[in-house]
């Protein structure tokens with residue numbers, strides 16, 4: 003269970019190598035597929051999906067690199083071993099079905115068994131079982147030309163299963179089917195994965211199919227460009243190893259913010275971070291508006307944080323009626339909200355200037371004293387500054403900061419009410435979040 007059932011290493015496929023019509027269909031593909039995974043290979047037409055699938059199946063010889071199935075290298079198999087591989091270990095399903103027109107349906111399904119030395123009667127019993135399972139038993143003695151596309155594809159799936167292989171490879175199996183038949187076929191493949199525990203690789207260019215997969219491999223121009231996991235089925239060590247790659251590392255700063263903002267996750271590190279910031283900032287400043295007013299304001303806030311809009315336009319947009327494309331707030335509220343946002347953004351800007359790094363905690367302390375009308379004597383104000391310094395250097399998290407502010411003066415704290423300490427901390431965390439950028 004711990005080893006991949008399919009291993010693709012540094013695989014390259016070049017058609018017409020060295021000629022003027024050379025095509026690099028696959029470049030340095032590395033894929034590991036684990037038993038019982040349902041993997042989709044997704045990408046636009048011509049990106050190399052079929053080439054990858056055929057290389058995995060052994061139907062396409064690689065120009066460089068290697069494929070192993072169940073621990074055995076394809077390149078080291080002799081002809082007989084390859085035939086056995088296709089007969090017993092891999093079932094294939096194609097967009098064009100490839101049924102033999104002169105054989106009836108049960109004959110087609112049992113074709114891969116006809117060299118096995120088992121009597122026709124026993125063979126057909128297994129075949130009929132599969133036809134029943136896929137609701138096409140009534141078609142058993144008809145010929146392929148008498149069946150619909152969806153039925154033909156179910157026949158070809160039955161044929162791929164007749165020798166009970168562990169792996170099913172399907173190349174755009176629903177590419178030519180109407181949506182209802184397509185759904186039907188995709189449900190069958192999902193069931194084969196979930197109930198029969200088959201390992202499935204499905205090639206598709208249709209994004210609507212992606213939710214079926216445990217894992218999605220995205221391809222573009224002959225390369226694997228991205229991978230997405232819906233349901234993790236790989237062994238824990240493998241997943242851990244993958245996540246330790248630089249791309250997956252979460253900086254300490256982010257980890258500490260994640261303690262306060264429970265919905266914050268590593269996937270938001272890129273472009274998605276700004277919408278998240280907008281949402282948090284909004285939740286923080288507001289409470290009693292309608293959903294519509296909030297949603298609309300949130301969108302403007304995103305524009306503001308993406309720097310597509312200045313603060314003046316932002317304020318006017320909040321005040322404008324829905325009909326005119328505004329957020330339908332009133333002037334007073336729009337004004338006080340925009341002022342608050344402006345102050346927070348200014349504070350964020352001040353503490354984002356790396357040249358002033360050693361003054362950041364002083365600036366933040368000043369901002370907090372003003373905005374929360376804090377009455378602290380010189381000694382306590384210096385304590386506040388030192389607490390903020392600890393927080394900004396990520397030596398404590400939001401909870402640590404709140405605790406220090408809440409702690410009685412005698413015990414080295416600021417002696418603030420719990421409520422005030424939490425409010426101030428929340429503001430600090432918001433500013434730290436807004437300040438946060440990936441590099």
Ligand code: ADP
Pocket residue numbers: 017018025026027045046047048049050051052053054
């Ligand atoms: P996909 O399945 O993603 O649509 P393919 O793997 O079929 O893509 O093809 C990838 C690229 O390789 C395309 O540019 C295609 O034209 C080219 N190609 C595929 N098969 C051959 C072949 N037998 N000879 C030359 N070029 C080919």
Ligand code: MG
Pocket residue numbers: 048051052053173174
């Ligand atoms: Mg293809």
